[in-house]
Amino acid sequence: AQSVAQPEDQVNVAEGNPLTVKCTYSVSGNPYLFWYVQYPNRGLQFLLKYITGDNLVKGSYGFEAEFNKSQTSFHLKKPSALVSDSALYFCAVRGVPPGTYKYIFGTGTRLKVLA
Amino acid sequence: SQTIHQWPATLVQPVGSPLSLECTVEGTSNPNLYWYRQAAGRGLQLLFYSVGIGQISSEVPQNLSASRPQDRQFILSSKKLLLSDSGFYLCAWSVRRRQGDQYFGPGTRLTVT
Structure with missing residues (x-):
């Protein structure tokens, strides 16, 4: 079955430290991968995406993600975390099955940045 | 620029x-439209798409x-x-004819009592 997994329910990191939010996927064909962020009682905001090309993708608010085909991963990273980065983060894959317009989302990872 | 609206923002309804x-979208034509439900502040469940x-x-x-x-109106x-x-x-909406991003509305909090 095609799926997206976010293995950590919550990630805690100290302000100023690097952060990583993990995502792995299981889809057929070439995946189109996305990261979104959600603040309390708000809609999801697009952060970045991987379609093709460079495996390191840079996005909004200083976030980046690394696509690793051999490990089927698309981890979200930031070199120096801010308290304002605290939110719920979703990984998603589009085109499941290939050629469709559907997205599959992970279950979300709550990031807590401690001052 | 494109904008997506949802209303109401909150709703309390009896069983x-x-x-x-x-849901309405402005600033684009022929979008794909989606409805999701998010329970307990976590995962998204796709309900419908058009x-x-x-x-x-x-x-x-x-x-x-x-x-x-209508083209830019989606009702649940x-x-x-x-x-x-x-x-x-x-x-949410996305561009139809290329592998594009999905953009979300602000959401509606529904409480059934």
């Missing part, structure tokens, strides 16, 4: 009452239905709400 949530007027695909059999009466409905329908409902 057995009808439901109508509306690639055109009157074209609705249902992902999960349930108490809800969707309609797309129920004839009789259940307690389990409570949640945060998100509408």
Whole structure:
């Protein structure tokens, strides 16, 4: 079955430290991968995406993600975390099955940045 | 620029009452439209998606239905709400003809009492 997994329910990191939010996927064909962020009682905001090309993708608010085909991963990273980065983060894959317009989302990872 | 609206922002309805949530998109034509439900502040469940007027695909059999009466309007409905329908409902759109991003509305918080 095609799926997206976010293995950590919550990630805690100290302000100023690097952060990583993990995502792995299981889809057929070439995946189109996305990261979104959600603040309390708000809609999801697009952060970045991987379609093709460079495996390191840079996005909004200083976030980046690394696509690793051999490990089927698309981890979200930031070199120096801010308290304002605290939110719920979703990984998603589009085109499941290939050629469709559907997205599959992970279950979300709550990031807590401690001052 | 494109904008997506949802209303109402919050709604409290008794069990057995009808439901109508509306989503509209501005600044684009022929979008794909989606309805998601998010329970307990976590995962997103795709409920419906639409690639055109009157074209609705249902992902999960349930108490809800969707309609797309106009190109940029997407409505989520129920004839009789259940307690389990409570949640945060998100509408989203994406460009149809290329592998594009999905953009979300601000959401509607529905509480069924």
